[in-house]
Amino acid sequence: MDSIGPALQARNTSTPNEEVEKETVSTGKLFSTPADHYHPLATRSLPMPLIRTEQRTRSARAEPTDPGGAGISSAPPTTSFTANNQPADTLLQPAAGPVPALTRFSKGAAETRAEYLPLVLKEAAKCCIKALTSNSGRPNSAPPSPEQQLARAIAKWPQMVAMYRKADIPLNARTVCIDLHDENLVSEMRLLKHTGLSKVYTADYAGKNGGPARSLIFKWEATNLGFDIDATGINLMKPRFYCRNLAVARLNERLGWNVIPKTQIAIHDGNPGIAMEIAAGRQPTDRMFFDRDVTDTKIGLQLMAHREVLLSNPNLMRDQLKILGLHSIRFLGRRVKISGAHPAPEAVPLFKGGSVMRELIKLQIIDALTAQSDRHGLNYFIDPVSGRVSGIDNDQSFGPNIRRSADLAARMTPYSFFCVGLPTVVDLEMVKNIINLTADDIEAELGDLLLPEEIEATQARLEEIHNHFQHLAMTNRIIQPDQWERQVFDDGTTSYIARDSKGPSSAITI
Secondary structure: OOOHHHHHHHHHHOOOOOOOEEEEEOOOOOOOOOOEEOOOOOEOOEOOOOEEOEEEEEOOOOOOOOOOOOOOOOOOOEOOEOOOOOEHHHHOOOOOOOOOOHHHOOOOOOOOHHHHHHHHHHHHHHHHHHHOEOOOOOEOOOOOOHHHHHHHHHHHOOOHHHHHHHHOOOOOOOOOOOOOOHHHEOOOOEEEEEOOOOEEEEEEEOOHHHOOOEEEEEEOOOOOOOHHHHHHOOOOOOOOHHHHHHHHHHHHHHHOOOOOOOEEEEEEOOEEEEEEEOOOOEOOOOOOEEEEEOOOOHHHHHHHHOHHHHHHOHHHHHHHHHHHOOOEEEEEOOEEEEEEEOOOOOHHHHOOOHHHHHHHHHHHHHHHHHOOOEOOOOOEEEOOOOOOEEEOOOOOOOOOOOOOHHHHHOOOOOOOOEOOOOOOOEEHHHHHHHHOOOHHHHHHHHOOOOOHHHHHHHHHHHHHHHHHHHHHHHOOOEEOOOOHHHOOOOOOOOOHHHHHOOOOOOOOOO
8 A cells, every 4th residue: 555655646746748657456455466366355254256456547647538637547447357257347336327446536636645545445345345246236145154144243242252251162153142142032031940050041032034933941051060070071160061062962963863952052141151942842750850868778778788899890880770770879978879760650651652762762872972971851851742852951961081881871980970871772874874973073063162182082982882883783783763663672771761761669669
């Protein structure tokens, strides 16, 4: 831009006999000297046609034919062509009428460069906008790219940058909150439940493009954390539950499955939270979950008598849980606690049908891949009408200490987790989905959400699942997708179906 001043001065001091000066002015980038360049709005996320510069002959002083004294020659311009073989001016003008092109911008010789430049920039902005229109002058109807949506959201809510940083959420095109802000709420949020760990609300947001309102579940990040999750490697001081929920949902989408509700970031009262689709159906154990101290009962005395053996032998612990129909056995000093669930009266029919069985096995695979340690019967829904299964509350996942499903299946005593091992039967389509998922895919999908050690542990679990599927193939335990009706599940340590459709052993009195 330093050439502007000498050019203006030349218009005032040159004589009519001096040679006509040529000044190259770019329609894409102001006063650019290279002959070819991309439009300034052209980025990797917004490709634009390559616009060549145009050369216009400008006289060293105003021509008589120019009443404004602009110093623009009446000689016709020499215009280069774009990649579409159209004159550059054509892309920057409406369907009809003259173009107020940048090179036709008029200024008197007495005006200074400081006065001239803002008007040139304003004219250039108009040219940029016109370059985004079609040849007919109508705005481009293509939807904005994710990168454009990110830029617009930050421009509209600049405070989001600080919000995301405070919550330790990466702000990018895949995590940005676009329309789940308080200004889009059509009614006040309604408290759904308060678990003691976090508050859960129902939120109604205005529909997109004038569509019907959307009802979502809004959840704050848990504050009162159980110390058992520390055994998985999750940092209690900085658990980053929002990122873990988003990561589980991404893997579900990457596999092409539908067992995790769509999850995204929402902003409420100036702070981010998790917004999730409302799961259809009902929870198989409803509100009949129990966690009791049984130290002074008959079963408690028997467990305490075998305390050391159970703690030193994870396989024996797993067998005992299976026999007793429990989720966990915990030895806390001289006390012993057990947990489990009474199935709701309607629970058994929920597990009927091949489609429900198939979806539950998908959820079981995703939970093994993500090291989900909190999948008890209250944290998933079954819709008996559609057969859909929806896993909710995915906070306690991706613990870096969990490199094998057995680490959780053995309950990592003396801690307790709600999970099962790898499934004993899968179908051919599930195998294809998982085998096509690679370690590089894990890095690409989750690299912005998880720590390096969490990525590496997830890749190790993926390798274990690949090897497990090879074992199932060798033992003829891979079936066709339409053969689930024939399957029977009776091991509560390897199946949600067996674990949650049965209650605790009659040997236990609750």
